[in-house]
Amino acid sequence: MWRHLILTAWLVVSAGGAAVAEDTVLAFGKAGTPAGVDRTVDIVTSESGFSISSVSVRAGETVAFRVTNKGEELHEFLITTVEEQRKHLEQMADMMGEGEDGVEMMRESTLQEGLMMDDPNILFVEPGFTETLIWTFTEPGDLIFACNVVDGSDRSIQGAITVFPR
Ligand SMILES: [Cu+2]
Numbered sequence: 174m175w176r177h178l179i180l181t182a183w184l185v186v187s188a189g190g191a192a193v194a195e196d197t198v199l200a201f202g203k204a205g206t207p208a209g210v211d212r213t214v215d216i217v218t219s220e221s222g223f224s225i226s227s228v229s230v231r232a233g234e235t236v237a238f239r240v241t242n243k244g245e246e247l248h249e250f251l252i253t254t255v256e257e258q259r260k261h262l263e264q265m266a267d268m269m270g271e272g273e274d275g276v277e278m279m280r281e282s283t284l285q286e287g288l289m290m291d292d293p294n295i296l297f298v299e300p301g302f303t304e305t306l307i308w309t310f311t312e313p314g315d316l317i318f319a320c321n322v323v324d325g326s327d328r329s330i331q332g333a334i335t336v337f338p339r
Pocket of ligand 1: 320
């Protein structure tokens with residue numbers, strides 16, 4: 174229950190309170206298509222983190238991240254910027270800091286906004302399952318991949334994505 178509420182908080186803040194459509198182009202890339210995949214990266218996730226700590230790609234490259242959850246809890250695979258990640262964690266900490274009121278607040282805003290599982294840069298993987306997130310990197314720079322599904326702590330597990338110029 175607690176974990177679910179925190180996940181819900183994450184969903185509410187992950188898109189800044191507004192759903193992001195599948196075809197949305199973010200500043201650092203966009204959802205790719207299976208036909209456009211240049212490379213597949215296999216990642217195992219669990220309660221102890223990701224099996225890899227960094228990935229290097231080139232701008233213009235479309236990568237299929239094939240994420241297998243070998244843990245016992247739901248895990249997330251999110252591609253984002255360091256700055257966005259920092260903001261999300263702050264917002265989540267604020268919500269949890271509100272206690273019961275905060276929990277109720279985020280539950281209501283989730284009902285209003287609907288579940289934002291369609292965000293193209295976020296994957297949720299159930300235990301024992303493998304899900305694939307296909308991403309086209311458009312700009313050189315430093316990104317991260319992260320899991321923010323936490324269980325009452327402020328734990329967030331992440332790795333680095335370096336996008337080299339094409
Ligand atoms: Cu996780």
